[in-house]
Amino acid sequence: MDFGAWDGLSWSAIARDEVDAWNANFANYAPGGGESLADVLVRAAAWQPANQTGPALIVAHAGWMRARRWLEQCDAANAAPLTSASLPAAPGYGTLWKFGAPESLKVIAPKPLVGAGLERNSG
Numbered sequence: 001m002d003f004g005a006w007d008g009l010s011w012s013a014i015a016r017d018e019v020d021a022w023n024a025n026f027a028n029y030a031p032g033g034g035e036s037l038a039d040v041l042v043r044a045a046a047w048q049p050a051n052q053t054g055p056a057l058i059v060a061h062a063g064w065m066r067a068r069r070w071l072e073q074c075d076a077a078n079a080a081p082l083t084s085a086s087l088p089a090a091p092g093y094g095t096l097w098k099f100g101a102p103e104s105l106k107v108i109a110p111k112p113l114v115g116a117g118l119e120r121n122s123g
Contacts, residue, residue, distance in 0.1 A: 001063040004034030026083055037067070037081065044068040058099070062090040065097060084095055 006014055022029045029117075030036045035043075044067040049056030060068075069088040070081060080088050091097055 001037070001040050001061075003029065004032030006032030006034065006037075008089050027081060032087035039062065040067045041071060065091055068099055069097065 006018075011019070016033070022031045027037045030039070040063060044064055047058075047068070060067075066087045066089075070086075073088065
């Protein structure tokens with residue numbers, strides 16, 4: 001996930017009101033002006049292996065892996081996760097996760113979260 005201006009900062013270096021704004025709109029807020037979780041879900045869903053006939057090896061960071069796992073496990077009626085606790089637990093160091101075939105994804109793109117103050121906020 002691209003954390004924009006937050007990238008490389010410790011949590012204590014980020015203004016509390018910015019972190020609170022992200023928590024209030026977890027799926028659509030783009031922390032530090034970077035990438036929202038909804039954007040990561042779209043990117044993870046769009047990934048296709050170059051070799052469509054056999055297994056593929058993915059080397060990815062935990063955020064992308066959690067997004068891809070959530071897409072495989074979610075119900076198509078669900079919108080993007082509203083809290084970080086809604087995502088699968090982060091993989092342990094050196095963990096191997098097996099993902100289903102790309103066509104097995106139940107959701108290709110998360111439904112936009114509109115209303116109730118959940119509109120995308122990029123700043």
